[in-house]
Amino acid sequence: MSTTAASxxxxxxxxxxxxxxxxxxEWTKFRTVRGWxxxxxxxxxxxxxxxxxxxxxxxxxxxxxxxxxxxxxxxxYAHPSPPLGPGGEAVTDTYYFVHxxxxxxxxxTVRVASLSGxxxxxxxxxxxxxxxxxxxxxxxxxxxxxxxxxAGTKPGAAYASVMLTGADGVRMQYDYVHDTxxxxxxxxxxxxxxxxxxxxxxxxxxxxxxxxxxxxxxAHLASLPQIVQAxxxxxxxxxxPDQQALVPGGSSKATGATATFGQPGLQGGWSPGGxxxxxxxxxxxxxTLSSVGSTRSGSGFTITGSGDIAPxxxxxxxxxxxxxxxxxxxxxxxxLGAMFITGEYRRGLxxxxxxxxxxxxxxxxxxxxxxxxxxxxxxxxxAAVSILLGDHLLRANGNYVYPVGTLTxxxxxxxxxxxxxxxxxxxxxxxxxxxxxxxxxxxAIVLIVLPYMLALYSALPAGLSRWLMRITPDAAFAVxxxxxxxxxxxxxxxxxxxxYPLAPGLGLAVLGxxxxxxxxxxxxxxxxxxxxx
Amino acid sequence: xxxxxxxEWTKQRTIAGxxxxxxxxxxxxxxxxxxxxxAVSYASTGSGQDLTKLSLTGIxxxxxxxxxxxxxxxxxxxxxxxxxxxxxxxxxRHTMLAAKAAVLSALVLVAGTxxxxxxxxxxxxxLSGNGFTAAHGYxxxxxxxxxxxxxxVGSVLYLGLIALLSLGIAAAVxxxxxxxxxxxxxxxxxxxxxxxxxxxxLRRHLQQIGxxxxxxxxxxxxxxxxxxxxxxxxxxxxxxxxxASLIAGGLLLRLRDA
Numbered sequence: 001m002s003t004t005a006a007s008x009x010x011x012x013x014x015x016x017x018x019x020x021x022x023x024x025x026e027w028t029k030f031r032t033v034r035g036w037x038x039x040x041x042x043x044x045x046x047x048x049x050x051x052x053x054x055x056x057x058x059x060x061x062x063x064x065x066x067x068x069x070x071x072x073x074x075x076x077y078a079h080p081s082p083p084l085g086p087g088g089e090a091v092t093d094t095y096y097f098v099h100x101x102x103x104x105x106x107x108x109t110v111r112v113a114s115l116s117g118x119x120x121x122x123x124x125x126x127x128x129x130x131x132x133x134x135x136x137x138x139x140x141x142x143x144x145x146x147x148x149x150x151a152g153t154k155p156g157a158a159y160a161s162v163m164l165t166g167a168d169g170v171r172m173q174y175d176y177v178h179d180t181x182x183x184x185x186x187x188x189x190x191x192x193x194x195x196x197x198x199x200x201x202x203x204x205x206x207x208x209x210x211x212x213x214x215x216x217x218x219a220h221l222a223s224l225p226q227i228v229q230a231x232x233x234x235x236x237x238x239x240x241p242d243q244q245a246l247v248p249g250g251s252s253k254a255t256g257a258t259a260t261f262g263q264p265g266l267q268g269g270w271s272p273g274g275x276x277x278x279x280x281x282x283x284x285x286x287x288t289l290s291s292v293g294s295t296r297s298g299s300g301f302t303i304t305g306s307g308d309i310a311p312x313x314x315x316x317x318x319x320x321x322x323x324x325x326x327x328x329x330x331x332x333x334x335x336l337g338a339m340f341i342t343g344e345y346r347r348g349l350x351x352x353x354x355x356x357x358x359x360x361x362x363x364x365x366x367x368x369x370x371x372x373x374x375x376x377x378x379x380x381x382x383a384a385v386s387i388l389l390g391d392h393l394l395r396a397n398g399n400y401v402y403p404v405g406t407l408t409x410x411x412x413x414x415x416x417x418x419x420x421x422x423x424x425x426x427x428x429x430x431x432x433x434x435x436x437x438x439x440x441x442x443x444a445i446v447l448i449v450l451p452y453m454l455a456l457y458s459a460l461p462a463g464l465s466r467w468l469m470r471i472t473p474d475a476a477f478a479v480x481x482x483x484x485x486x487x488x489x490x491x492x493x494x495x496x497x498x499x500y501p502l503a504p505g506l507g508l509a510v511l512g513x514x515x516x517x518x519x520x521x522x523x524x525x526x527x528x529x530x531x532x533x
Numbered sequence: 534x535x536x537x538x539x540x541e542w543t544k545q546r547t548i549a550g551x552x553x554x555x556x557x558x559x560x561x562x563x564x565x566x567x568x569x570x571x572a573v574s575y576a577s578t579g580s581g582q583d584l585t586k587l588s589l590t591g592i593x594x595x596x597x598x599x600x601x602x603x604x605x606x607x608x609x610x611x612x613x614x615x616x617x618x619x620x621x622x623x624x625x626r627h628t629m630l631a632a633k634a635a636v637l638s639a640l641v642l643v644a645g646t647x648x649x650x651x652x653x654x655x656x657x658x659x660l661s662g663n664g665f666t667a668a669h670g671y672x673x674x675x676x677x678x679x680x681x682x683x684x685x686v687g688s689v690l691y692l693g694l695i696a697l698l699s700l701g702i703a704a705a706v707x708x709x710x711x712x713x714x715x716x717x718x719x720x721x722x723x724x725x726x727x728x729x730x731x732x733x734x735l736r737r738h739l740q741q742i743g744x745x746x747x748x749x750x751x752x753x754x755x756x757x758x759x760x761x762x763x764x765x766x767x768x769x770x771x772x773x774x775x776x777a778s779l780i781a782g783g784l785l786l787r788l789r790d791a
Contacts, residue, residue, distance in 0.1 A: 328718070
C-alpha cells in the first residue's frame with residue numbers, strides 16, 4: 001500500500017514580479033513614511049516662501065529720477081517701462097537723429113569721416129548734472145554711427161540701419177534684435193555707407209572708397225509704412241556694470257560718441273526742404289549724456305549721440321520673478337533622495353527588498369522613477385507658483401517686469417522640475433554607492449550647490465565662474481534663464497543677473513550626464529556587493 | 534571628564550571613518566585652493582586681488598567634510614545603537630556631549646592647521662609664478678604679514694566652529710542625512726540669497742547673519758571697509774551659531790529618550 005503525499009501548495013494566486021509591481025512597492029514605501037511626504041511638500045512650500053521673500057523686498061527698487069546736482073540724491077524713484085519693439089520684446093531706443101521724410105522707395109549714401117568717444121565724468125554713482133556733460137573718453141565697442149530708416153520717431157518703432165561701430169566693424173541691424181556683421185572696419189578709417197528701400201526690402205551697403213560697394217545685409221520689414229523717417233544717427237551705449245559679483249547691476253556710466261559725416265546723397269521720394277534734428281526716446285530709463293546735438297560742418301554734419309538702439313538688458317533692477325528659493329527645495333529633495341536608499345540599509349529593509357525582487361538593477365531603477373516623479377512634481381509646482389506669485393507681486397509693487405513668452409515660462413517650470421528630479425536621482429545613486437546618508441548628501445550638495453555659491457559669491461574671477469557653470473551639474477540652472485543674451489549689448493551676463501553660459505537643454509544634459517554616470521556606478525555597486533555588509 | 538575624553542578619543546581613534554574624513558578634508562581644501570591659485574593670473578585679473586583669500590578658497594569645500602565628521606560623531610552612535618552603551622557608561626549626557634565636542638574640535642583644529650598651512654604655502658608658490666609679483670604691486674604671501682596671519686589662524690578656528698555647529702545640529706536631529714542637509718543649507722544658502730538679493734540693506738543683513746558669510750570675513754585682507762562685518766566680529770557670529778546649536782542639541786539630548 002503506498003500513498004503519495006501531495007506537496008503543499010498555497011491556494012493564493014502567484015504574484016507577478018513585473019516592473020509595475022516594483023514601482024508600486026517603491027511608491028508605497030515612499031507614501032507611507034510620513035516624514036518623507038512632509039519633506040517633499042515642505043520642499044515645495046519653502047521654495048515658494050523664499051520666492052515670496054525674494055520678490056517682496058523689491059518694492060524700493062526703481063531708477064533715480066531728478067538727480068539733485070548739489071547733493072547727488074534722487075528726488076524720487078520710478079519704475080518706468082521700456083518701450084516694446086515690433087517683436088514685443090523690451091528695447092532701448094535712444095539716439096540722436098538727423099532726418100527727413102522719405103515716401104516710397106529711395107536710398108541714402110553718406111561718408112562717415114570720423115568717430116570718437118565721450119564718457120560720463122565722476123565715478124558713476126552720485127550723478128551730478130556736470131558729470132552728464134561727459135568728457136572725452138574711450139570709444140565704446142558698440143558705439144554706433146550711420147544711416148537709419150525708421151517707421152517713426154516714437155521709441156520702439158520698426159527700423160533698419162547700417163552703421164560703423166566703435167570696435168565691431170560695419171553692421172546691418174534691424175528691429176532691435178537682428179544683427180548682421182559686415183566687413184571689419186576700424187572706426188579710425190573713413191567709411192561709406194548706403195541704405196536703400198525697395199518696397200518692404202531694406203538693404204545696407206558699405207564701401208571703403210565710395211566706388212566699390214559691398215552688400216552688408218538686407219531686411220524684410222512687412223509692417224513698414226509707406227512714409228518713413230530716414231537719415232543719419234549716432235548713439236553710444238552705457239558701459240557694462242562693474243565686474244564685481246557682489247554689486248548686481250552696479251554702477252554703469254553713460255557714454256557718447258561724436259561722428260562727422262560728409263554730405264548725404266539722396267535718391268528717390270525724399271521730402272524737399274531741410275533736415276530735422278532731435279533726440280529720439282530719451283525717457284530717463286537709460287543713462288545718457290546731456291551733451292548731444294548736431295552742427296553743420298561744411299556740407300555735412302557733426303553729430304553727438306548717446307544711448308542705444310538694441311534689446312533692453314538689465315534695465316532697472318527688478319525684472320524677473322525670483323527662483324532662488326529652488327535651492328532650499330533642492331537641498332530638501334537631495335536629503336530625501338539619499339534617504340530613500342540609505343534608510344533601507346540602516347533599518348535592514350534592503351534585505352527584504354532584495355529578497356522580494358532579486359534583480360537588483362530593477363529595484364534601483366524603480367526607486368529612481370519614484371523619487372524623480374516626486375521631485376519633478378514638487379519642483380515644477382513650486383516653480384510655477386513662484387513665477388505666478390513673483391510676477392504678481394512685482395507688478396503690484398509697481399515694478400517693471402520683462403515680457404516673457406508663455407513657452408519660455410513653461411520651459412522654466414518643466415526645466416526646474418527636471419533639474420530637481422535629476423538632482424534627487426543623483427543623491428539616490430550616491431546613496432546607493434556610498435550607503436552613508438551623510439556622505440551621499442554632502443557629495444550631492446557639494447556637486448550641485450557649492451559651485452553655484454563659488455560662482456556667485458567667492459572671490460573667483462568671472463572667467464573661472466563661467467567655467468564652473470559649464471562643467472559642473474550647475475550647468476542645469478540654465479533652464480531658469482528667461483531673457484536672451486545679446487552679443488550686441490555689453491552687459492554683465494552672469495548667473496547673479498540671470499544669465500548662464502549654456503543653452504537650457506544642453507545645461508540640463510550636463511546634469512543628466514552626471515546623474516546617469518553615478519547611476520551606472522551605483523548599479524554596479526548594488527549588484528556586486530553583499531547587501532548585509 | 535578625563536575618562537569621558539579618553540572614551541571619545543578611543544572611539545574616534547579606533548574606527549576608520551574619522552581618519553579618512555580628516556585626510557579628505559585636508560586633501561580637498563588644499564586641492565581646491567591650489568586649483569583656484571592655478572586658474573588665476575595677473576594677466577587675466579589685474580590688480581586688486583586678495584591673494585590670501587584666493588589661496589584659502591579650499592575652506593569652502595573643506596568645511597563640508599568637517600561637517601560630515603562632526604555629524605557622524607553623533608549620529609554614528611544612534612545608527613549602530615552604541616548610544617545606549619555610551620549613555621549607560623556615562624549617564625551625564627552633557628559631559629558626553631562636551632567630551633565629544635572637545636575631542637572633535639581638537640582633531641579638526643589639527644587637520645585645519647595642516648590644510649591652511651599647505652594652502653598658503655602652495656598659494657605663495659603658485660600665485661607668484663602667475664604674475665602676482667612685487668613688480669605688479671603684490672607682496673609674497675607670508676604669515677609674517679599681520680592680516681594674512683589673522684586670515685590663516687581665523688580659518689582654522691572657523692573650521693573648528695563649523696564642527697561644533699554640526700555636532701549640535703546632529704545631536705538635535707539624530708539623523709545624519711538630515712543633519713548634514715541642515716548644516717550645508719545654513720552654510721551655502723546664505724551667500725546665494727545674499728548675492729541674489731536686490732535690496733542692498735537686505736543683502737548686508739544676510740551676509741552679517743549667515744555663518745559662512747560672516748565667518749569667512751576673517752579671510753579678507755584687502756578692502757576691509759567694504760566688508761559687511763568686521764573679521765573677528767564675523768568669527769564671533771559663527772561662534773554664536775555654534776553655541777546656540779550646542780545648547781539646543783544638549784537640551785534635546787537631555788530631554789529625549791535615546
